Amino acid sequence: MNIEISEVANLPSRFGNFNVKAFKEGEKEHLVVYAKKLDAIPLVRVHSECLTGDAIGSLKCDCRDQLEYALSLIDKEGGMVIYLRQEGRNIGLLNKINAYALQDKGLNTIEANHQLGFAADERTYEVVTYILEYFNIKKINLLTNNPDKMNSIKDIEIVNRVPVIITPNEFNSGYLDTKRDEMGHLL
Ligand SMILES: Nc1nc2c(ncn2[C@@H]2O[C@H](COP(=O)(O)OP(=O)(O)OP(=O)(O)O)[C@@H](O)[C@H]2O)c(=O)[nH]1
Numbered sequence: 001m002n003i004e005i006s007e008v009a010n011l012p013s014r015f016g017n018f019n020v021k022a023f024k025e026g027e028k029e030h031l032v033v034y035a036k037k038l039d040a041i042p043l044v045r046v047h048s049e050c051l052t053g054d055a056i057g058s059l060k061c062d063c064r065d066q067l068e069y070a071l072s073l074i075d076k077e078g079g080m081v082i083y084l085r086q087e088g089r090n091i092g093l094l095n096k097i098n099a100y101a102l103q104d105k106g107l108n109t110i111e112a113n114h115q116l117g118f119a120a121d122e123r124t125y126e127v128v129t130y131i132l133e134y135f136n137i138k139k140i141n142l143l144t145n146n147p148d149k150m151n152s153i154k155d156i157e158i159v160n161r162v163p164v165i166i167t168p169n170e171f172n173s174g175y176l177d178t179k180r181d182e183m184g185h186l187l
């Protein structure tokens with residue numbers, strides 16, 4: 001893979017004092033946020049970009065709650081958040097907003113993707129293996145509810161799955177039901 005890697009910098013944040021490094025993969029610039037403490041088998045969260053949730057505070061999904069939970073946990077226990085620029089399960093922001101418009105008309109999150117000509121989930125995780133190998137990490141405890149994500153991360157042993165359970169709200173409960181019933185999420 002042709003990846004450009006930044007220096008390491010300090011990032012004091014409202015969730016703790018972290019180190020950060022950027023990994024540039026073509027047009028996509030991923031961010032790795034890691035605690036000063038990194039065990040041999042660290043806690044790792046692979047988070048996919050959700051501008052509407054992570055930055056704007058959208059209540060349609062659980063992304064921001066999951067991100068905040070992960071950052072707080074790695075501050076306490078050590079570990080890493082790999083923030084992947086795969087907006088909208090990798091269909092991009094514009095398409096995700098079009099998918100939201102279809103959801104306003106009654107389609108669920110999967111149907112909306114299909115209507116636009118995409119698979120339900122277009123994400124790939126090769127760069128995760130690359131990043132973990134760069135840090136010499138061979139085994140992880142993965143923070144996720146998504147079995148697909150566990151199967152998609154290759155050449156890294158996932159010793160334990162650590163669930164990320166977030167309290168639903170009135171706007172995202174349907175979305176979470178679809179993730180559980182149709183996408184196999186362990187919720
Ligand atoms: N296309 C599309 N993407 C969405 C929608 N809602 C959230 N996303 C994107 O979905 C990604 C997050 O994926 P999720 O399925 O919520 O969770 P996950 O990462 O697969 O699983 P966990 O590790 O358990 O959180 C982010 O990239 C969001 O931008 C939607 O309705 N349509």
Ligand SMILES: [Zn+2]
Pocket residue numbers: 050052053054061062063064
């Ligand atoms: Zn989201």
